[in-house]
Amino acid sequence: IKRCWTVTAPVFFSLAYFALQVIYARRKYKISPPETTGHPEFERIFRAQVNCSEYFPIFISLLWVAGIFFHQGVATVCGLLYLYTRFKYFQGYAVAAQGRLGPLYASARLLWLLLGLAVAGLLAHFLLP
Numbered sequence: 069i070k071r072c073w074t075v076t077a078p079v080f081f082s083l084a085y086f087a088l089q090v091i092y093a094r095r096k097y098k099i100s101p102p103e104t105t106g107h108p109e110f111e112r113i114f115r116a117q118v119n120c121s122e123y124f125p126i127f128i129s130l131l132w133v134a135g136i137f138f139h140q141g142v143a144t145v146c147g148l149l150y151l152y153t154r155f156k157y158f159q160g161y162a163v164a165a166q167g168r169l170g171p172l173y174a175s176a177r178l179l180w181l182l183l184g185l186a187v188a189g190l191l192a193h194f195l196l197p
Contacts, residue, residue, distance in 0.1 A: 072135040075147035079124060082151060086117040086158055109162070116161035116168065120154050123179070130182035137189025143182065150178040 090113055094100065097107040104114055127150055135143035153175040160167030 071140040071144040072132055072147070075131060075144055075151065076128065078151055079128060082155060083121060083124065086120055089158070089162070090114050090117045112165060113162050116158045119161075120158060123154070123175075127179060127182070130179060130186050134182050134185035134189060137193050138185040139189075143185060146178055146182050146185070150175055150182070153178060 093107075093110040093113040097110045099106040099110050105111060127147070131143055131147045131150075134146070153171045157168050157171035157175060160169075160171055
């Protein structure tokens with residue numbers, strides 16, 4: 069379980085980093101909350117932060133189920149790669165909407181892999197003697 073924590077802890081730092089980027093963009097472009105529209109760069113940064121935040125509960129759940137029921141090491145490597153792709157997604161989206169696509173597809177593949185590992189681990193745990 070220790071290995072899954074090596075991924076879970078950085079998740080909170082990345083979420084904080086993304087939120088801070090939104091705060092900085094709000095200040096830079098003078099967009100006060102609760103407004104979510106304005107300068108295109110602000111909108112991209114805001115959307116990137118929201119999109120990443122929406123997927124992290126799914127990611128954390130799959131990471132832990134795969135880590136507990138399949139293999140911690142494999143789940144941890146997938147988790148670290150996922151965090152990297154989401155960071156690249158955020159960076160790419162902040163520059164241009166098209167910049168998000170490559171990392172988006174990579175992170176989606178990693179989520180599907182974690183889902184497969186989680187399902188395989190659960191099936192093995194509950195169905196095999």
